[in-house]
Amino acid sequence: MSEPRPLARGPFPSPDLTPGQVVRVQLDALRWNDGPCPDGGIAIAFRFASEANRRATGPLERFAAMLRNPLYRPMIDHASAEFGPIRVDGDVARLQVVLFGRAGEVAAYDFTLSKDHDSGCWLTDGVMLSPVEMA
Secondary structure: OOOOOHHHOOOOOOOOOOHHHHHHHHHHHHHOOOOOOOOHHHHHHHHOEOHHHHHHHOOHHHHHHHHHOOOOHHHOOOOEEEEOOOEEEOOEEEEEEEEEOOOOOEEEEEEEEEEOOOOOOEEEEEEEEEOOOOO
């Protein structure tokens, strides 16, 4: 049996993951985007996108191009992240994450997730650039 492709490795959505863990998985993958393969982090982030998000932003190549635009570029290869409180209302969760770049840049993003009714997994519906709200 052949070795699986690098993009097939890594974390997968699971009903055991909380909304905060889902966002951490995505941002950790983007922080180390090219390990173990080019754009492997982007592929993992796309894997955790909800079906509606995938329809709006996919396929993967289009999603990767979106992440490379100036609005979302700070997510790729960032130095660190600070996570705000998670607000859960039924099957919808929201949280803000502030990312710190390697050259000192700062960007904040609001994540919205929903629980997929079929799989029971939390998945990302959308990510929007936002003003920094955390202290």
